[in-house]
Amino acid sequence: MKTIIEPFRIKTVEPLRITSREERERALKQAHFNLFGLKARDVIIDLLTDSGTGAMSTRQWAALMMGDESYAGSESFFELEQVVRDLTGYRHVIPVHQGRAAERILFGILGAEGKKIPNNTHFDTTKANIEFTGAKAVDLPLAQALEPSAEAPFKGNMDLEALESFLEETPKEEIPLGLATVTNNTVGGQPVSLANLREVSRLYRAKGVPFFLDAARFAENAWFIKQREEGHADRGLEEIVRELFSLADGCLISAKKDGLVNIGGILAMNDGELAQRCRDLLILTEGFPTYGGLAGRDMAALAQGLREVLDPDYLSYRHASARYLAEALERAGVPTVKPAGIHAVYVDARAFLPQIPPEELPGQSLCVELYLRGGIRAVEIGTLMFGGTDPATGRPTPSELDLVRLTLPRRVYTQSHFDWVIEVFEDLVRDAPALRGYRIVREAPFLRAFTARLEPL
Numbered sequence: 001m002k003t004i005i006e007p008f009r010i011k012t013v014e015p016l017r018i019t020s021r022e023e024r025e026r027a028l029k030q031a032h033f034n035l036f037g038l039k040a041r042d043v044i045i046d047l048l049t050d051s052g053t054g055a056m057s058t059r060q061w062a063a064l065m066m067g068d069e070s071y072a073g074s075e076s077f078f079e080l081e082q083v084v085r086d087l088t089g090y091r092h093v094i095p096v097h098q099g100r101a102a103e104r105i106l107f108g109i110l111g112a113e114g115k116k117i118p119n120n121t122h123f124d125t126t127k128a129n130i131e132f133t134g135a136k137a138v139d140l141p142l143a144q145a146l147e148p149s150a151e152a153p154f155k156g157n158m159d160l161e162a163l164e165s166f167l168e169e170t171p172k173e174e175i176p177l178g179l180a181t182v183t184n185n186t187v188g189g190q191p192v193s194l195a196n197l198r199e200v201s202r203l204y205r206a207k208g209v210p211f212f213l214d215a216a217r218f219a220e221n222a223w224f225i226k227q228r229e230e231g232h233a234d235r236g237l238e239e240i241v242r243e244l245f246s247l248a249d250g251c252l253i254s255a256k257k258d259g260l261v262n263i264g265g266i267l268a269m270n271d272g273e274l275a276q277r278c279r280d281l282l283i284l285t286e287g288f289p290t291y292g293g294l295a296g297r298d299m300a301a302l303a304q305g306l307r308e309v310l311d312p313d314y315l316s317y318r319h320a321s322a323r324y325l326a327e328a329l330e331r332a333g334v335p336t337v338k339p340a341g342i343h344a345v346y347v348d349a350r351a352f353l354p355q356i357p358p359e360e361l362p363g364q365s366l367c368v369e370l371y372l373r374g375g376i377r378a379v380e381i382g383t384l385m386f387g388g389t390d391p392a393t394g395r396p397t398p399s400e401l402d403l404v405r406l407t408l409p410r411r412v413y414t415q416s417h418f419d420w421v422i423e424v425f426e427d428l429v430r431d432a433p434a435l436r437g438y439r440i441v442r443e444a445p446f447l448r449a450f451t452a453r454l455e456p457l
């Protein structure tokens with residue numbers, strides 16, 4: 001059989017409102033051509049993010065009802081603690097309301113002016129929480145990670161030579177911890193190999209630096225290790241995951257990704273003293289250590305989500321969906337970032353719309369067009385999101401790349417939804433040379449992409 005079917009059937013349905021082009025034109029004008037300003041009810045296929053947008057299983061919905069809402073000593077906490085200990089091997093498990101709360105607590109303790117924290121590539125909230133403490137977030141990705149068309153099985157790897165020189169040049173007192181992000185979200189959800197992580201771990205340990213994994217997509221990363229890395233094809237995913245975590249001393253997890261829940265996060269580690277300091281801060285900002293920032297039912301649903309996510313049928317289907325979309329786009333003549341990751345397909349908008357210079361926001365132009373034609377909401381990851389502003393002209397200065405991310409929520413859309421997205425693209429290819437750029441008419445001093453107002457040129 002060559003079709004990989006969705007390994008679930010549908011028990012509850014959430015209706016989609018099929019809007020007309022006129023309705024979408026109106027909604028878009030009201031949103032000042034910024035898709036973050038749309039009401040979700042005006043979107044047909046929402047590919048903005050895979051964070052917290054997944055569908056829960058029948059067992060997770062049942063677990064919600066079983067949640068223990070006791071303030072202290074909740075049964076749901078002990079259940080979650082056990083599942084996380086089994087999965088990671090870490091002794092101390094601290095629930096938080098989402099990934100950035102774990103970041104705020106850990107870096108609040110370890111970060112400070114004059115400190116440096118290396119990573120393959122920091123996710124944006126991770127970088128922001130590190131820099132908020134005065135510390136510096138140091139990115140050490142592979143050079144090829146920045147080339148959209150470069151094919152490599154583990155493009156998310158740490159540049160080991162760069163890490164080695166960084167560790168040689170920097171005094172130990174200046175490095176409170178080292179990180180590695182799996183999968184490497186910022187470079188396109190590209191995986192990190194076990195061999196690379198073993199070396200990273202060895203280098204950090206030789207220097208005496210504690211090593212934490214930013215492990216939001218640990219299951220998807222483990223899937224790629226099993227698929228692509230020599231010697232792992234016959235291993236169980238649990239075993240791979242266990243080895244992955246064993247290389248580090250702790251982890252931060254945004255459970256809104258591979259936790260298969262809509263809200264939640266975990267901070268886990270072996271160091272009891274550090275865990276105690278984290279719990280002290282947790283009480284200040286999140287809540288008592290047996291619930292963190294979560295309801296008992298959230299912890300129960302998360303424990304169940306973590307039991308489900310390593311199902312090879314689920315991961316195989318998820319990977320097949322991403323590949324299906326990426327391959328169809330390539331066939332239609334739409335350049336995508338290679339190889340396709342698993343949580344998203346990235347379109348190289350700068351290459352697709354060469355007539356629009358980066359300062360006229362080709363990614364945004366493509367996002368607007370996808371919405372107008374098909375009610376699809378994608379997200380620009382390019383000059384609007386990460387570029388600067390030229391102080392002389394007030395015009396945007398280009399970011400490294402202009403990408404459009406089509407992010408795949410977990411267990412939400414079926415193959416026919418993706419066929420719709422593919423058709424919209426096929427239709428768009430013919431008119432692509434006629435697309436025009438956008439200009440920013442109002443922007444905030446930071447994180448402008450979320451609230452900028454735009455106008456077609």
Ligand SMILES: *Cc1c(COP(=O)(O)O)cnc(C)c1O
Nearest residue numbers: 098099100123125185216254256
């Ligand atoms: C999503 C994410 C975070 C932040 O988590 P939130 O739950 O959004 O606060 C941190 N790191 C990585 C790699 C992520 O993907």
